Amino acid sequence: MGNTHPGATSPLGMVSACAYSGAYPTGYGRYAKNTEGVPEEMFEQLQASGFTHFQQSGTGAIRKYYNYVRVTPMVQPLDDLGEAWPLRDEVAEAGYYAATLDTGIRCELTVGTKVAVHRYTFPEHGSARVVVDMSCGGLAIELGRTVPLRAQVQSMGHGRAQGTVWMEGVPLSVYVEVDSPGWRQMLWYDRRLVDGGTRLDFDSIRHTTLRPFGMLFMGPTTAGQTIEVRLGFSLRGCDQARQNLERECGHGQPAFDPVKSGTQARWSEHLDRVQVEGGTPARRGVFATALYHSLIKPCFADDESPFWPTPGPYAFDVCTMWDIYKTQLPLLAAIVPDRAVALLESLIRVCEEEGNFPIGYRMARGADRFFRQASALVHTALADAHALGRAGLDWNWALVHMVDDLRRMYGEDFWEHGVVHPITHTLDLAYGHHCTAQVARALNDVGLADDLENRGRQWSNAFDPETGLLRDSEFYEGGKWNYSFRLLHDMAARIALAGGDRAFVGKLDRFFGFGAAPVKQPGRRPQPEEMAAGYALNRFEGLNNEPDMEAPWAYHYAGRPDRTAEIVHAALTWQFGTGPGGLPGNDDSGGLSSWYVWASLGLFPVAGQNLFLVNAPAFGRAAIRVGGGEFVIETSGHRETPIGVDGVDRDPPAQYVQSATLNGKPLHAAHLSAAAVHRGGVLHLRLGPEPSSWGREVRPPSLSDQSATSEEAR
Template sequence: MIERPNDLPNHSRVDPFIGCEAADLPKPEGIAATWWRAKPPIGNTHPGACLPFGMVSACAYSGAYVSGYGRYGLSLSGGAPPVMFEKNEAIGIAHFQQSGTGRIRMYYNYLLTTPLGKGGLDERLMRRELVQEKAWPGYYGGQFQADGIGFEVTATERGAVHRYHFPESIEPTVVVDVSAGGLLVDDMGTYPQAAEFRILEDGSVAGHVVMEGIPLHFRCVGEGHAFLWEEEEQIDDQTYELTLEKQKYRPTFGFGFSGGNGRQMELSFGFSVQSSMRANDAMPGCGLVSAARDAAERWEGALAKIEVEGGTDEQRQVFATALYHATLKPAEFTDENPFTGKSGPFFFDLSTLWDLYKTQLPLLMTLWPERGARFVEFLCEVAAREGGFPISYLMDNVPDRFTKQATGLCHAILEDARVRGIQADWDRVLSLLWKTSQSGKGRKSRFGEYGRSYVVNPLSHTLDIAYAHFCMARMARTVGHQVIHDRASALSVHWRNAFDPATGLLREDSTYYEGENWNYSFRLLHDMRARIELAGGEGRFVQLLDKFFGFAEPGHGERIFRFEGLNNEPDMEAPFAYLYAGRHDRTARIVRRVMDHQFTIGPGGLPGNEDSGGLSSWYVWNAIGLFPVCGQPLMLIGSPLFDAAKIQLPDGEFTILVEGNSRENVFIQKAVLNGDEIGRSWLKIGELCGGGCLHLTMGPEPSEFGMKERPPSFFS
């Protein structure tokens, strides 16, 4: 098997196994010991081979929850995830896995590729223990212990390269189950709606399978001779077609060496969700060694976007892996639109957009503005075709997306892209946002209800929609659309209707998703000054936050729900609400406690679902001392973990230098931006994106930093 490259410094720090198993974190201390969890303490990540924002991911498949990798069964509550398999086992290598999600509507794991041992074809559905696993960005390998068969796989732009190592006693044979999909948990399997494949004259196999309404075209080149199976019988024909009557059959093709023993075999895949011609064009042009090296170099380029100095070896590994996890999704399928067949930007796997919009997409827009521009164009294409912007967007043909968790997120995402300098036709973007919110599906949606009654349930959606109107108003002011500006501005103020002035919190007469009213009460709204006044002023607002985070105990008979740490996303921005009341010291203490107690090395190194990069993006931002407010032109300053961070931006490098940093010295004593001292706890977005230097001096006790000048409020 190939060895990990030792000449790529950022690449070498990443451990793709972080988050693959139940959390095994440092014992929480102080306020961190008071936080609770709403979801299972497991990252649900997988160590498979992929490229940055890659279309393809390839990893061992056991059928376990939630990505198809690992040992765990269905788990939705805050308890430990149930163990489904006592050992880490796998059937073979599957493609197109999810990345660290919780429960979603459907799952992928297509074209399950299995090396056969002494048991022959009977082994194609058998799980065998995995040993000697190893992974680094772009590469995954290991061995099936029972037969001693080794495997390696790497991802390419639109394909994958597999290599299998067979012992001398086994005739090399690899099979591909075209009907595979989904999980082996609680009827979460996926059956093909149609499939057709054939052996070509050159001995390769090409065809397509339709899963969840999406045609997945493929071509596979293998060594040896190709053959076809249906169920348990080999097919003499060179072509196979799966009909609806045979939907639960298991059509399979494979490659083998007749009479050969003990050699390695490589398979190469090319994929397309648009056409067989594109699948053929996607075939890797090299073998596993070259493809793995190319993948490693691509990852080194992506990971070099932010380089840190200082901290411990463990902290640098956690950071590099967090940046890696933050760079997996959304999966870019540009020029692969399966619905229109047209060229242009396209993405899948927005399975947790309610997480991504807070931290991961601002990171993408900041570091990769060209990809951000494509993402903006993709969202507009979906809205124009489906009549609404997505809340999630999976690899299926279902236009009615999951809307229980949040509403109107694309309004914030698109305004955030604009303030970060993404190039787009913003007049068209605004037109689509307004049209889809006010007419068609929008008239019958929560947007329509909000426009009529100025409040919707769940009450957290009232905050979403008010914020969406704020974002449309800001965009309208920029493009010069006065009517939309005035109407959206008027509708942006009704977030107040979700709050109980007597408590300063969201009202309790609502059902909240994966949290309680406390967890949604400290969202960073567009008018935080008015929000704090509604709570009774800064002193009362800080008292509420202190109870929420564990600095103070509840009053007699008072029921509170504490911060979820980073186990879940509803309150992941809440630590920064303190800045709007002049208490930067509280924010600093909390974010350091989160980074100290909720992230570590090893398979149990994450506190909850990775959520397609939303969780790790939180760590990336906070480890360098910044935090985005999606849809607003500012970056909040936290408490950096590292002595230095260099951020590579299109208009120049932005450097954060930290003097006197340590585990105890978490409080900013002095901040100097480009040579000028500042007392504010935030940067203008242009101050970051234009490049420059922020020099922070740290100390063990709180200072007056951030006390006199608050982050800006809008529409106060």
């Protein structure tokens, strides 16, 4: 399960809209919460009690903070609100979702950047209804509900209403227009109409005192009659929600088709920024879907921060940096650089507002720091942006926050002792110091840079020289084997600590299971003993496991890019597909899909080091639209290998780079600077069926081995 949803979205937009069942994942689906084995079904078929807004995309055990403002078209009494009806005839396109409820109502959804538009086609009925439930939030599973802290709802007359709910300390306002001439409208509370009432106010709502409330529009329909519902959202009050609606939908006229066309045009323009040629239709479909998933999050709501008073970028759904910093942020930096810079400015504002860079940040006061996951991850994206010369940021101010953030939380112990547990935070903080040192040195603060660089060398304190692996500790979603193959800033020293190239490659081979028997996967309701035995194998857990995402490329640093080619090729061929289960685990806000995009292109970004590693691509030719023009990856000798599904070649071989040129000049290294990619050019890779000597001698750069930074590597 990728934990994605088929709802309507806009590229990196504020609003999404989808059918709502209340089940896991995302509120669209039919499963109970699950973190181990095959998930349990909550019900037998897809069903919906209405349509909600603000869905997660691909994250794991997240339950709250999503699925607000449920809109339900009904031909039943209000007492039946909350009943779920089977879904049929679903259609999902970029920017559009449609389904028919079992009641016979055809439901279509589209979104703009800050608006959603619903279109409902009713059967003939004497008393049809559109019900807006302002109390909805989260999922209908244990500990999954998000309850408003307080709320206000107001009926404005003439098919207009507005309201604000404070969710997790954040005010979410909506302005609603319902195009339904002659219909009655009223407020409701606890499934009872509020006769003559034009305003509801609630304070101090608790789980035990919550009763549903919202707006209702009701009247007769003829067969095939359509009712359009337009919703403008804002985090800065109902007036701004109304202005957002008017800006994208106009003043009271039907808006569904124009909004849909505009959003689909934005999707086409974004998706066209990466073009591939060759491959099977299935592989191209998986690639296009991966690129689409990579551009749903983070959610931008510019000029909407409820905490920062001035206009400017605001990204409110960064869930989480741990998921996206290795793959997705470098992809955004390449194909939507303006949004990548806006994200960094937004995170700097959050840091100034709350005192530290968030690991996770959602529509919630307090930034949900996810402190167990990792430390100092924003530093990698800032270091890369500075190395690329990105304008639009006050780099002196950014450096202030980078340095201060390193001394907070786990950073205080690292500052005093040079090591901290969980031990993975030692690696994070050492890397964060290295990234910050690069920015400080570029800004001519030599003393600060030297001090930071010296502290950055303390990554070695995390390793046991006897085993060449990380020291025993607690680990988040993995064990010491999963985290032991991080791509550090001094991989030459890391490999030497493990006993040299041969020993390091041997440990990697063991981790990836070369020569080992297949691992039996857990099924439904696995026993604790079964899970413990699986973890004890100390094996690669999968690409959806964040610590494992970059591990295949660790071979590059030991002179074995052929091993990287084998593992990446096998993953692309066998772990991804077009049907149910087409993702090998949580998509994690687009982090896994971004991995697929980079791996298919034959590139892998090393976050924080202004570096790309090069591998055999999955397509014969690809072009990335970057700021400097186009970066083209072309091949000769490429063999088309179909995606691994029944009925096709069951064992397509990997391909290996035999030689390479960059802009016509020989390239002997299996790496490129990010600057070389971002300014555009042509990388030509000659492929063959057997491993070669290419990329074995000139290693990617390491802090202790400056000779690796050759002219061709730069």
